Amino acid sequence: MAESRPRVWVSQPLFDDLVDQLRAHCDVETTQAVTTYTAEQLAQKLAPLDGALITLNERIGATEIAQAPRLRALANVAVGYNNLDIAALSAAGVAVTNTPDVLTETTADLGFALLMATARRITEAEAFLREGRWGKWSFTTLLGADLHGSTLGILGMGRIGQAIARRARGFGMRVLYHNRSRLAAEVETDVGASYVPFDDLLRSSDHLVLVLPYTPASHHLIGAAALAKMKSTATLVNIARGGIVDELALADALAHGRLAGAGLDVFEGEPTVRPELLALKNVVLTPHIGSASLATRRAMVQLAVHNLLAALGFGPDAGNPPSLINADARKAAKTGGAIVGATTITATKR
Ligand code: DGY
Secondary structure, eight states, rough: OOOOOOEEOOSOHHHHHHGGGGTTSSSSESSSSSSOOOHHHHHHHHHTEEEEOOOOOOBSSHHHHHHHHTTTEEESSSSSSSBBBBBHHHTTTTEEEOOOTTHHHHHHHHHHHHHHHHHHTTTHHHHHHHHHHOOSTTTTOOOOSSSSSSSEEHHHHSHHHHHHHHHHHHOEEEEEEOSSSSSHHHHHHHHTEOOOOOOHHHHHHEEEOOOOOOOOOGTBSSSSHHHSSSSSSSSEEEEEEEGGHHHHHHHHHHTTTTTEEEEEEEOOOTOOOOOOHHTTTTTTEEOOOOTTTTTHHHHHHHHHHHHHHHTOSSTTTTTTOBBBTTTOOOOHHHHSSSSSSOOOOOTOOO
């Protein structure tokens, strides 16, 4: 009897020409509209599947896969994977992949754009002009903070943090970083960054960029206590995940002059943004567009397609998806044709 083709689902509209590559080996269901799924809807969708291409909108854990006995692979089209319960997926033998590397430089670009826009009050200045408030040129209007010659703090020194550090060199900034583990000396030299303890990073930074993974340990890491240690003239940029910052504490610090400005691409309740943040002038807000260049978003989908096919046992990397997060997912090996070896991974590096 002929083997049946794996069934896969693509949870959001991506790039059809790339997604179509899945059709060489799999029966594919795509989605035409951007959709928010309830846990029940996800469980229903996943139930008959062997694999899926998903985005950070889909939160998947034990409940969502409980009725999906065939599920072997989830390819997350993002580098971050806090939307997934990796322990539950591993226990159920579901291989999970992400999309590192291909988005590093694009996300670092956006981090720098937010940093510059926040420090130099670009969006506030544009609103001032558009709203017809530029009555007279004044020497002291919209004074901002310099990047050149300042101290940049980077919290989380994975791939994206290092790419930001390299950009900072061009601006003549002193770069400090904090990370769970210190970089090798030659990497520190290469990116031009010095390791400091967390509190020193908060106290010394003129600008602080958050690029660390969102985990229970980093939830609200930047709260009232951390903000109180920062300079009142400092700016904060978050391109990681919203939940790392206690947004109410941040809004309070910004509203009362205890922090000069913030550039935020991510929000705890996104796509909802707190009114306390929306009300502030000294915040630059973007809708989670860190990796959103056309070339990079296409590269992410291409990598995810490649990962999914490999996890299901197809293509040049059959059985060894290049960006496997959970090498301990074992069920795939049992069902055959999928993960066979344990790929070494750097799961928490962004
Ligand atoms: C990621 O990859 O984690 C980004 O936040 C989504 O583009």
